Amino acid sequence: MKVTISDVAKLAGVSTATVSHTINNTRYVSSETKEKVYQAIAQLGYTPDASARSFRTGKKKTVGFIVPDIANKFFGTMIESVENFLSAHGYHLIIANTKEDMDREENHIRLLTAGLVDGLLIASTMDDFQRFDDLIPPGFPVVLVDRTFETKKYPSICVSNFQPIYRSVCRLAGKGDQRIGIIGGLPRLSSTKERISAYQQAIADCGLPEDEQLIRYGDSMENSARVCLDELLERSCDAIIVCQGLMASETIIYLHKKGIQMAKDIDLVSFVDYESTFYQLYNNQMDTIVQPVEELGLAAGEQILRRIEKPDAPAFEKVLTSAYRPYSTQAHSWAHSDR
Amino acid sequence: MKVTISDVAKLAGVSTATVSHTINNTRYVSSETKEKVYQAIAQLGYTPDASARSFRTGKKKTVGFIVPDIANKFFGTMIESVENFLSAHGYHLIIANTKEDMDREENHIRLLTAGLVDGLLIASTMDDFQRFDDLIPPGFPVVLVDRTFETKKYPSICVSNFQPIYRSVCRLAGKGDQRIGIIGGLPRLSSTKERISAYQQAIADCGLPEDEQLIRYGDSMENSARVCLDELLERSCDAIIVCQGLMASETIIYLHKKGIQMAKDIDLVSFVDYESTFYQLYNNQMDTIVQPVEELGLAAGEQILRRIEKPDAPAFEKVLTSAYRPYSTQAHSWAHSDR
DNA sequence: GTGAAAGCGCTAACAC
DNA sequence: GTGTTAGCGCTTTCAC
Numbered sequence: 001m002k003v004t005i006s007d008v009a010k011l012a013g014v015s016t017a018t019v020s021h022t023i024n025n026t027r028y029v030s031s032e033t034k035e036k037v038y039q040a041i042a043q044l045g046y047t048p049d050a051s052a053r054s055f056r057t058g059k060k061k062t063v064g065f066i067v068p069d070i071a072n073k074f075f076g077t078m079i080e081s082v083e084n085f086l087s088a089h090g091y092h093l094i095i096a097n098t099k100e101d102m103d104r105e106e107n108h109i110r111l112l113t114a115g116l117v118d119g120l121l122i123a124s125t126m127d128d129f130q131r132f133d134d135l136i137p138p139g140f141p142v143v144l145v146d147r148t149f150e151t152k153k154y155p156s157i158c159v160s161n162f163q164p165i166y167r168s169v170c171r172l173a174g175k176g177d178q179r180i181g182i183i184g185g186l187p188r189l190s191s192t193k194e195r196i197s198a199y200q201q202a203i204a205d206c207g208l209p210e211d212e213q214l215i216r217y218g219d220s221m222e223n224s225a226r227v228c229l230d231e232l233l234e235r236s237c238d239a240i241i242v243c244q245g246l247m248a249s250e251t252i253i254y255l256h257k258k259g260i261q262m263a264k265d266i267d268l269v270s271f272v273d274y275e276s277t278f279y280q281l282y283n284n285q286m287d288t289i290v291q292p293v294e295e296l297g298l299a300a301g302e303q304i305l306r307r308i309e310k311p312d313a314p315a316f317e318k319v320l321t322s323a324y325r326p327y328s329t330q331a332h333s334w335a336h337s338d339r
Numbered sequence: 340m341k342v343t344i345s346d347v348a349k350l351a352g353v354s355t356a357t358v359s360h361t362i363n364n365t366r367y368v369s370s371e372t373k374e375k376v377y378q379a380i381a382q383l384g385y386t387p388d389a390s391a392r393s394f395r396t397g398k399k400k401t402v403g404f405i406v407p408d409i410a411n412k413f414f415g416t417m418i419e420s421v422e423n424f425l426s427a428h429g430y431h432l433i434i435a436n437t438k439e440d441m442d443r444e445e446n447h448i449r450l451l452t453a454g455l456v457d458g459l460l461i462a463s464t465m466d467d468f469q470r471f472d473d474l475i476p477p478g479f480p481v482v483l484v485d486r487t488f489e490t491k492k493y494p495s496i497c498v499s500n501f502q503p504i505y506r507s508v509c510r511l512a513g514k515g516d517q518r519i520g521i522i523g524g525l526p527r528l529s530s531t532k533e534r535i536s537a538y539q540q541a542i543a544d545c546g547l548p549e550d551e552q553l554i555r556y557g558d559s560m561e562n563s564a565r566v567c568l569d570e571l572l573e574r575s576c577d578a579i580i581v582c583q584g585l586m587a588s589e590t591i592i593y594l595h596k597k598g599i600q601m602a603k604d605i606d607l608v609s610f611v612d613y614e615s616t617f618y619q620l621y622n623n624q625m626d627t628i629v630q631p632v633e634e635l636g637l638a639a640g641e642q643i644l645r646r647i648e649k650p651d652a653p654a655f656e657k658v659l660t661s662a663y664r665p666y667s668t669q670a671h672s673w674a675h676s677d678r
Numbered sequence: 679g680t681g682a683a684a685g686c687g688c689t690a691a692c693a694c
Numbered sequence: 695g696t697g698t699t700a701g702c703g704c705t706t707t708c709a710c
Contacts (some may be wrong), residue, residue, distance in 0.1 A: 391687035
């Protein structure tokens with residue numbers, strides 16, 4: 001049934017060592033011997049067993065990626081980008097979904113670190129660094145993606161959160177908006193915290209009245225923006241900043257259905273999902289903040305492989321910057337869309 | 340360094356067999372012994388090595404899913420659904436992306452079947468069954484998803500393609516549309532073939548003029564619908580049927596930018612991505628066809644696990660039906676959206 | 679330039 | 695009720 005390396009060795013009339021070295025190019029083998037080996041391999045239809053190999057070598061050639069929401073285009077695109085990089089480097093990608101649930105995340109980390117993958121990419125939903133840290137076996141290669149912790153023990157690839165939000169507030173204030181609301185993601189996440197704090201600082205710096213009620217939090221899953229929006233509208237905002245792509249789409253739709261016109265009745269600025277065609281319809285009515293998702297995925301892939309090679313290189317943070325796209329009232333011609 | 344089962348056995352003063360049986364509940368162990376074993380495990384921080392275990396048992400507890408486009412919401416949602424099912428059953432999910440490229444698909448199949456996964460879910464981009472079949476080791480558990488082959492050697496989970504398109508044409512014809520265009524996906528795919536053939540048959544049955552020029556094919560990747568749309572508009576269609584979600588969004592946007600009004604200047608029917616908030620804005624202007632993506636993912640998960648248990652159960656096809664949502668001119672209140 | 683053989687960590691007969 | 699032990703298929707050291 002299953003054909004093994006010794007079947008090949010036997011047929012080729014050589015030792016298993018020679019077969020192994022031939023297929024792995026790991027020591028000199030005369031070309032005649034090589035020839036015999038390849039012949040035997042072809043004849044038997046031999047394929048080395050990945051499972052035995054990784055057991056023996058300890059290398060799985062696989063990395064795990066723990067994400068909060070696979071179906072979310074932001075992470076979907078990132079997964080694509082990571083997979084693309086990894087598969088080009090001979091690695092496989094195992095996906096695990098947490099649905100922003102810390103227990104699920106814990107469970108996935110436990111399972112994946114138990115000899116299944118060589119390293120782990122994590123967009124963590126945890127707020128408790130200690131709990132997170134306790135789950136990671138010492139020396140296990142980990143790279144944090146999109147979200148980080150205050151304790152900088154692990155390397156991270158994130159996106160600038162402060163600057164675009166600060167700028168949003170300033171631009172809105174510059175237009176004369178006085179009551180600027182903001183819809184953030186899960187309060188416990190580093191990304192949310194950074195954005196909210198940018199908002200607060202900018203509000204203060206611009207001399208606008210501070211009002212805790214103008215800060216609302218969604219959960220970045222489907223259908224979480226509506227409540228926030230209603231609350232903000234009740235408090236008669238002139239402007240709203242939305243911190244996440246899925247919630248942005250929902251906000252636009254709800255405004256639409258309520259007959260509230262963007263750029264006229266209310267100003268909108270939002271983080272937006274990369275390349276989503278949806279926003280092309282609105283880029284003349286709202287400022288958009290586009291995160292470099294593909295670069296994020298690429299960098300994450302690079303870092304985790306580097307980390308797998310040298311697990312004890314010092315941790316460092318990489319912060320990519322988002323594109324801020326102020327709207328212009330003249331509609332873009334799609335003939336030269338700016339990407 | 341690494342703590343193994345025999346370290347545990349030694350510390351607990353029992354044999355490795357007992358340790359193994361204790362953690363796997365695989366034969367009777369007295370509670371005192373169990374206690375000692377658990378104690379030792381806790382003390383040493385032992386975790387069984389997944390790699391050694393799967394090498395030994397031949398079970399990887401992992402399935403592979405080969406998809407054409409991860410970032411596409413249709414597949415993203417499906418991946419989420421599959422992952423959800425699998426992880427609930429103790430399995431992991433390896434994702435591989437083909438970008439609708441047959442060589443990439445071939446490569447992924449080769450790698451994954453070489454001892455990495457217990458079974459494979461494939462939304463194949465191949466048209467040549469022979470080529471596909473040659474890649475699958477005899478007896479290897481495979482379930483085709485969303486796309487199938489004429490030769491029914493492998494089990495498949497698909498979605499009804501014929502019925503919704505046939506119905507679309509009939510409804511459009513019923514409204515008096517004469518020139519109905521269609522934008523299909525990649526011509527080589529079974530899903531595309533079925534849809535186009537439904538279109539052709541309905542056109543004939545409804546007594547509408549047949550015109551090959553009204554059939555256009557996109558590639559279902561970003562930015563492929565525009566050319567098709569332009570060509571159809573040039574041929575002055577009254578109505579357009581779009582066979583895929585991404586292309587649907589693009590079509591809507593292009594119509595919008597051209598100032599062509601849906602339901603007024605032109606009728607539109609389209610396959611639409613499940614739950615995408617985007618379409619909520621248009622469900623009073625176009626008929627939509629919603630595929631049961633989550634059920635698809637669930638069924639795929641169920642089937643592949645069943646298949647892994649009994650690899651030689653007879654192949655069978657499962658066809659799920661899409662929801663056809665005719666539009667009503669009174670806008671839906673989102674308070675009771677029909678999902 | 680090639681072979682012999684020792685394991686990697688675990689499971690599962692088989693034995694008592 | 696528990697222990698002994700033979701491998702799973704491969705890589706790699708040591709030897710010649």
